[in-house]
Amino acid sequence: MRLTEQTAVPVGALPVAALKDHLRLGSGFADDSLQDGLIEGYLRAAMAAIEGRIGKALISRRFLLELSDWRDGAAQALPVAPVGAIISVTLVDAAGGETVVPPDRYRLAADTHRPRLLAVGVQLPLVPDDGRAEVVFDAGFGADWGGVPPDLQQAVLLLAAEFHENRHDPGDGTGGMPAAVLALTERWRTVRVLGGGA
Structure with a gap:
């Protein structure tokens, strides 16, 4: 991570x-x-x-979280709170090819202490072998x-x-x-x- x-x-x-x-x-x-x-x-x-x-x-700004795999197939904890919005989720394969995940495949579980990226449906999209997931989000109180x-x-x-x-x-x-x-x-x-x- x-x-x-x-x-x-x-x-x-x-x-x-x-x-x-x-x-x-x-x-x-x-x-x-x-x-x-x-x-x-x-x-x-x-x-x-x-x-x-x-x-x-404390003050809102944009963050990029890079993961080699999801911690849980149905949800991924975000390391900074409070999260105001998830901007994008992108899967990157070993060759550097990018696939943007449609926003209807995930949602934000807002929480003051433990915000999470949740799957809509059974699970989050699979991260490619030797690839990564990139989650861009905005976090901060204001x-x-x-x-x-x-x-x-x-x-x-x-x-x-x-x-x-x-x-x-x-x-x-x-x-x-x-x-x-x-x-x-x-x-x-x-x-x-x-x-x-x-």
């Missing part, structure tokens, strides 16, 4: 102003935007860390910062602020997220049982 992010979060969707307010950076000066690149980097790093912890995309749940917004701001405040600190080697960030993200974590199976 390989998951690839096909589109990135646009700069305009990042809460740069909100983090500046959170950090109480001065405003109204000619060089107000001087630190915007740095702030953007902290926000992207904080979002990536939180998304990795909870298995969810197209901009306003769609992100408030507790996750706060977690991102706290973690980005932590990165900003400790930017010159070589660290003590313990790593880890601040307790407040862990508390805010805990309810969003996906508890995996049976190795991610049924």
Whole structure:
């Protein structure tokens, strides 16, 4: 399995102003935007860390999932939530030939924690020998910062602020997220049982 992010979060969707307010950076000066690149980097790093912890995309973007075979012939779990739409399912044979699966052969089982691609009928189309299945889908809470749940917004701001405040600190080697960030993200974590199976 390989998951690839096909589109990135646009700069305009990042809460740069909100983090500046959170950090109480001065405003109204000619060089107000001087630190915007740095702030953007902290926000992207904080979002990536939180998304990795909870298995969810905060701001919507497109993903490509490549599989050598379906985990279950009737359903395939998608590794990122919440999924808004399945864009396409394509079967690729060993020679690179592509067959687009008609949308009436599958459907999305939307779920906040465990979205799945479901077969319409008995099973999903067979993946060619030595080939792969490619599933393109959109995932995320919303197209901009306003769609992100408030507790996750706060977690991102706290973690980005932590990165900003400790930017010159070589660290003590313990790593880890601040307790407040862990508390805010805990309810969003996906508890995996049976190795991610049924």
